[in-house]
Amino acid sequence: DIVMTQPSDSLAVSLGERATINCKSSRSVLSISNNKNYLAWYQHKPGQPPKLLIYWASTRESGVPDRFSGSGSGTDFTLTISSLQAEDVAVYYCQQYYSIPGTFGQGTRVEIK
């Protein structure tokens, strides 16, 4: 299985500041055939179902605010919240869907400083 590692369990960021969440995969999730990274990001708020934010490493799901952006390739990826809002407090998970079984990172909790 591909192991997904999110180095930070949590981070605290001031409102309006940038939040950066990292994710590393144990093997590349970049497909040579289509040059796509099989990497997604989800947001999970307490009491709500998880929400797909980003797929193909950098494509925002419809309706997701543009303050959320994804970057990276191969084995190293980043989710950036450019200006943290109060409603962004949540746990964020990365997920690879390059190989079976799809695997998730342990999650990074984002809080307000």
Next chain:
Amino acid sequence: QVQLQESGPGLVKPSETLSLSCTVSGGSINRYYWTWIRQPPGKGLEWIGYIYASGSTDYNPSLKTRVTISVDTSKNQFSLRLNSVTAADTAVYYCARGQWLFEDWGRGTLVTVSS
């Protein structure tokens, strides 16, 4: 966007079978893949397996010998059965729409394995 709702017992005895259902509303179950995912307390998310409306399935190799996912298109539901459970199967179980990318999720249901 469809809505999903998990249902089933919150407590299962060791060695017995865990059974959950997921009811899909706001859309037909016939058009998509449907997945079960779980999250043990304090741990990450684990993909269990998926089913398509035709009945084709795929399962996580680590659970394959114990898992069955089925679909009832007449009820717009799909179900999970996990045999021979142990305390390690205690988790919040989610149903979701999608094969590898999960665009809609249920709120999850906690299943505790304990005597």
